[in-house]
Amino acid sequence: MRFLMKRNYYEDIKLFKYRSTFLWYIALIIGSFLLPLVSGNYFISQLTFICLYSIAAIGLMLLTGYTGQISLGHAAFLAIGAYTSAILTVRGIPFILALPAAGILAAGVGILIGLPALRLSGLYLAIATMAFAIIVEEILLRWVTLTRGSLGMVVNPPSIGPWSFSTEKSYYYLVLILLILGVLAAKNILRSPTGRAIIAIRDSEVAAQAIGISLPKYKTLSFSVSAFYTGIAGSLYAHKLTFINPESFTLGVSIELMAIIIIGGLGSLHGAIYGAIFVIFLPQLLILMKDYIPQLFSGQTGLNAALYGLMIIIFIIFEPTGIYGRWLKIKFNFEMFPLYRRGTFRREKKYFKVERK
Amino acid sequence: MPFFEVQEISISFGGLKALVSVSFEIKRGEVFSIIGPNGAGKTTVLNCINRYYDVDEGSLFFKDKNITRIRPHVVAELGIARTFQNIELFKNMTVIDNLLLGMHCHRKSNLFTECIFTNSVRKQEIKSRNRAEGIIDFLDLQAFRDQLVGSLPYGVQKTVELGRALALEPELLLLDEPASGRNMEEKEDLIFWITDIKEELGITIIIVEHDMRLVKEISDRVLALNYGVPITQGTPQMVLEHPEVIKAYLGEGNGFIKSK
Numbered sequence: 001m002r003f004l005m006k007r008n009y010y011e012d013i014k015l016f017k018y019r020s021t022f023l024w025y026i027a028l029i030i031g032s033f034l035l036p037l038v039s040g041n042y043f044i045s046q047l048t049f050i051c052l053y054s055i056a057a058i059g060l061m062l063l064t065g066y067t068g069q070i071s072l073g074h075a076a077f078l079a080i081g082a083y084t085s086a087i088l089t090v091r092g093i094p095f096i097l098a099l100p101a102a103g104i105l106a107a108g109v110g111i112l113i114g115l116p117a118l119r120l121s122g123l124y125l126a127i128a129t130m131a132f133a134i135i136v137e138e139i140l141l142r143w144v145t146l147t148r149g150s151l152g153m154v155v156n157p158p159s160i161g162p163w164s165f166s167t168e169k170s171y172y173y174l175v176l177i178l179l180i181l182g183v184l185a186a187k188n189i190l191r192s193p194t195g196r197a198i199i200a201i202r203d204s205e206v207a208a209q210a211i212g213i214s215l216p217k218y219k220t221l222s223f224s225v226s227a228f229y230t231g232i233a234g235s236l237y238a239h240k241l242t243f244i245n246p247e248s249f250t251l252g253v254s255i256e257l258m259a260i261i262i263i264g265g266l267g268s269l270h271g272a273i274y275g276a277i278f279v280i281f282l283p284q285l286l287i288l289m290k291d292y293i294p295q296l297f298s299g300q301t302g303l304n305a306a307l308y309g310l311m312i313i314i315f316i317i318f319e320p321t322g323i324y325g326r327w328l329k330i331k332f333n334f335e336m337f338p339l340y341r342r343g344t345f346r347r348e349k350k351y352f353k354v355e356r357k
Numbered sequence: 358m359p360f361f362e363v364q365e366i367s368i369s370f371g372g373l374k375a376l377v378s379v380s381f382e383i384k385r386g387e388v389f390s391i392i393g394p395n396g397a398g399k400t401t402v403l404n405c406i407n408r409y410y411d412v413d414e415g416s417l418f419f420k421d422k423n424i425t426r427i428r429p430h431v432v433a434e435l436g437i438a439r440t441f442q443n444i445e446l447f448k449n450m451t452v453i454d455n456l457l458l459g460m461h462c463h464r465k466s467n468l469f470t471e472c473i474f475t476n477s478v479r480k481q482e483i484k485s486r487n488r489a490e491g492i493i494d495f496l497d498l499q500a501f502r503d504q505l506v507g508s509l510p511y512g513v514q515k516t517v518e519l520g521r522a523l524a525l526e527p528e529l530l531l532l533d534e535p536a537s538g539r540n541m542e543e544k545e546d547l548i549f550w551i552t553d554i555k556e557e558l559g560i561t562i563i564i565v566e567h568d569m570r571l572v573k574e575i576s577d578r579v580l581a582l583n584y585g586v587p588i589t590q591g592t593p594q595m596v597l598e599h600p601e602v603i604k605a606y607l608g609e610g611n612g613f614i615k616s617k
Contacts, residue, residue, distance in 0.1 A: 009486040010479070012453075185472045192471035192478055193457075193464040200447050200458050207445035210407060211525060212433030212462040221468065267449070 081234025106231025265322025459524025
């Protein structure tokens with residue numbers, strides 16, 4: 001086990017606790033940049049999906065994992081981002097403006113959705129956000145003059161100034177860079193007062209008010225930041241698929257995003273990325289295994305959705321802290337090797353908290 | 358005008374009259390205790406001051422400002438901090454994070470400067486940590502600095518909550534049964550801290566407490582409530598010996614206790 005000697009307060013807030021962590025992250029980033037050189041287009045395409053799902057998942061993680069506000073409507077923010085970007089670029093507005101516009105519009109709508117969240121919580125909020133997603137889907141279908149309805153829209157590969165991102169590789173780099181920026185921004189928010197305030201709201205709303213945190217302000221803020229991330233991801237999603245229609249943004253997508261953060265581990269940014277990797281690679285794994293599992297299962301439609309559902313249930317029961325939590329435990333086990341006990345990570349149950357509503 | 362004033366506040370929940378025209382005034386630098394049997398409405402008074410409840414009648418004044426209808430988080434911004442009877446800490450955070458949260462009102466950063474973590478945000482964070490360290494020193498929490506609050510013993514959690522309230526740098530501190538669940542030694546510490554908070558930090562304190570020894574020792578004035586009705590107020594000696602107060606606490610004709 002490592003012990004850290006802190007000599008000043010900055011060492012408490014810096015991004016990387018140990019020098020070695022920093023080096024590992026640098027290695028990871030260099031690795032992700034070098035990966036396209038040795039792999040085929042299909043694999044790069046999957047990596048691109050992982051990155052953009054990660055961006056959306058970070059958004060949802062900030063909202064659900066950190067602020068404690070559940071949302072089953074994130075497909076709608078994804079759709080708003082995708083359609084904003086698609087409509088703007090089709091009308092000749094450059095991608096460099098359409099991308100932030102997608103995020104900002106989604107954030108604006110996020111504020112509107114955040115308002116009912118002030119009065120709703122838990123299951124009711126989930127239903128309200130789900131209704132919102134269905135409304136957005138319906139609007140996209142019906143507003144034919146703007147969105148071409150169920151015919152869908154063709155989106156061109158983006159370009160920023162002289163650079164065009166039409167190849168798999170170049171697009172992967174674009175999304176990867178945005179993901180890194182997104183992670184850094186989220187990390188920065190989380191280590192400053194705003195981040196602490198939203199976590200405070202998750203843990204105790206009463207106490208949050210008592211120390212001067214305005215619930216309306218921070219809940220809507222959290223919704224809008226979350227929607228901003230998801231909107232950006234939506235824009236990238238549209239330009240990746242080069243074709244979108246309302247059916248790309250159904251309830252299934254919202255649940256996929258929820259699956260990502262639950263499987264990855266609620267309340268950790270790592271979890272958003274681990275979860276995205278898991279959820280993107282699961283169908284691939286199924287395709288690979290198709291020949292080895294009975295026809296009865298592999299031939300079924302909706303196998304993916306069923307598996308996500310099963311995975312969420314398994315994780316909630318056996319590993320509520322997700323993949324990231326399990327990783328921490330394994331790491332801790334090795335660090336403490338002969339001394340590790342099963343109970344080390346077990347959270348004590350306390351009964352003195354009064355439930356009031 | 359007094360430092361803090363409660364004018365004839367009444368509140369009822371359905372048919373239950375929780376408070377019936379309760380009034381009191383507090384001078385700056387005073388320790389004011391509210392006592393009474395269970396269900397007397399002591400915590401309700403604090404919740405009214407904190408604006409968790411809307412009073413039906415009456416008004417509250419803090420430094421000449423009417424705070425009867427302001428939003429709960431504004432109460433904290435004005436400089437009123439509190440602790441809770443059933444600890445309300447942010448359990449999944451460390452002690453130091455809880456203390457830093459107490460300084461939320463004093464932040465100068467906004468979302469955009471925090472996103473890129475500008476130099477000013479960094480300086481502010483370092484400054485906050487410096488101040489949090491002062492509170493850790495004051496309350497002897499060094500050993501628990503980086504531990505998750507949820508796993509700490511009850512008494513320590515209560516202390517962390519007190520620390521979080523102090524981090525707000527309040528002018529008025531509301532303590533809801535700070536001594537409950539503490540052992541004798543921890544109670545001694547508490548008396549020590551409250552005296553220090555009063556005398557060195559110059560913070561005015563309203564305290565709700567059942568431990569009469571503690572009330573006697575620290576308070577300048579005491580208010581006794583029973584079923585939401587104020588019985589009497591005055592010096593601790595006077596209130597604790599008031600026949601109505603004894604009756605409220607012990608009941609009438611309880612010969613067994615009286616003979617002791």
